[in-house]
Ligand code: ATP
């Protein structure tokens with residue numbers, strides 16, 4: 055195989071095929087490219103059969119890209135390599151083996167909305183107030199547990215305090231409900247695969263023998279469960295190649311554990327370690343800026359990263375009066391550059407999705423095409439969710455979560471009381487709603503309702519039969535027709551119903567694309583549904599052309615000629631939530647490093663004097679990350695001289711620092727002042743940002759890491775100082 059285009063270190067990495075290998079290297083140094091070539095090399099030069107090679111990527115899109123690139127390098131067989139995300143791999147493994155764990159092979163995968171409704175149901179049954187117990191925090195709690203492989207039982211045993219105990223109990227209920235529904239959430243996909251491997255050694259062995267050569271890209275962002283999974287799979291052959299960059303670890307909030315990569319050599323003492331130090335992506339000015347910024351992190355091993363590319367144009371700083379002005383400035387520059395670059399070469403990166411609106415508005419007004427990543431909103435729409443629920447029920451009739459959604463949609467006269475009776479019956483007998491309907495004659499449901507329910511089940515049985523020999527598009531059409539769903543929308547003929555019909559039509563483009571690539575079989579619907587469930591943040595990218603808009607998180611691994619980073623203000627980026635926590639701040643700085651290193655030729659750094667966000671107007675200081683970029687790299691220098699930022703200072707408001715002097719003492723004698731780090735029994739860690747009122751009604755404004763800003767009575771809030 056021709057490796058002449060690779061540098062010496064890259065060649066060594068490609069040729070080191072046996073034994074554990076760690077490739078630790080900075081952004082744009084060709085890590086992903088090395089992985090691709092290594093896979094091709096194994097097949098072409100070492101005659102390793104494609105099916106014995108596993109390559110794990112961070113997104114489905116990256117998996118597709120890797121497969122295409124490998125295909126271009128080899129004669130044939132690329133289709134048989136396992137290139138996929140962790141989740142997609144686990145779906146495939148579980149599909150053939152999950153029965154060992156008592157689930158049905160036709161299991162469903164829950165989306166976040168489904169998870170929410172399960173949690174809400176549990177809260178209701180336990181007479182707990184949804185306002186007091188935010189389902190999102192509970193889902194987060196459960197996810198954290200699963201990512202660290204803690205089952206409900208262990209969680210309960212280790213629980214400390216009321217809330218921990220309660221959430222552990224909810225976790226237990228949640229897991230039971232999912233089990234009864236043969237439903238898995240995203241984190242289950244990994245956790246249950248590990249459980250399967252622990253329980254059925256034969257199955258594990260089969261996959262160990264299958265995956266003789268294992269590759270993991272973006273290893274710095276694996277969580278504990280994923281780490282464990284890789285370890286189990288690699289245990290027999292130990293041909294495990296992981297690549298990553300500890301400076302690009304940005305998914306701690308999803309459980310990513312940077313120690314996985316840092317401790318690789320402890321796990322595999324015989325590991326070869328290769329460093330790649332040449333960056334092929336970015337011009338020197340861009341790289342210098344990125345290196346300068348990341349150099350401010352203390353918890354890192356310094357590493358060299360150089361480029362042979364010339365300096366390139368300096369970075370451009372943009373200052374606007376408002377978020378709208380920022381949008382206009384971005385557009386002005388996009389138009390300026392459009393003679394030299396195509397829209398596809400440009401991307402706008404922001405910290406949170408909420409910032410996209412202003413940029414979108416400006417682009418729309420100027421008629422510039424754009425594509426949004428993470429624009430998953432489409433699948434959240436009511437009619438799409440309804441249709442998906444039908445498909446899920448057809449696939450897995452025992453999926454109560456989806457069944458409940460469609461039982462009376464479109465309206466067919468099945469009231470909430472009837473549904474309650476069916477569920478009640480299920481609670482006593484373990485039957486799903488679908489099964490309970492089969493017994494509905496005997497459970498105190500009116501004759502009239504029984505007939506309707508039976509009709510519904512008949513229709514679903516019928517559709518299930520059809521699903522075995524129809525394409526997904528044909529099945530979708532049958533569902534929309536048989537249920538009367540489309541008919542109803544057509545009769546309604548309102549602006550809204552017309553837009554719903556359009557969305558359903560848009561959904562058919564999705565199914566048609568899928569049908570083009572998949573043959574009709576028993577597996578078809580399952581494959582379609584799991585593909586849909588696995589669509590991740592980064593896969594919202596549509597293939598049509600335009601300027602790309604996405605969060606910095608979603609930009610990982612990608613590259614563009616021109617990058618705009620917007621919203622470079624204290625409180626926006628770094629985000630307010632993390633500003634006062636050194637560890638979190640370092641993670642945020644790594645995110646800046648990821649964003650900067652996406653750029654090949656040009657980099658625009660934008661901030662606004664004030665901006666409207668979440669319905670409020672804010673004026674924030676320039677981001678400290680801007681100040682960390684050496685002035686000489688920026689066109690005309692930095693526009694105003696960098697202000698030193700004292701750590702823990704609250705000068706996020708341009709109108710001057712808040713007073714720090716006021717100290718109050720609560721009933722139990724603890725004194726607090728602005729800037730203090732505190733721990734709240736329920737909300738966890740936070741930092742005091744303001745003190746209000748007098749005497750007994752003294753209040754503290756506290757910025758909590760998990761729940762944001764809260765105003766609490768100083769005397770009553772269960773706070774301890776940290
Ligand atoms: P990231 O950390 O951002 O994921 P990476 O280390 O995975 O980056 P790649 O995406 O593999 O880097 O490579 C960055 C760019 O450099 C790509 O466009 C790639 O094709 C190019 N590249 C890598 N190695 C070489 C080389 N030896 N010669 C020419 N171009 C190269």
Ligand code: MG
Nearest residue numbers: 085086087611
């Ligand atoms: Mg990469």
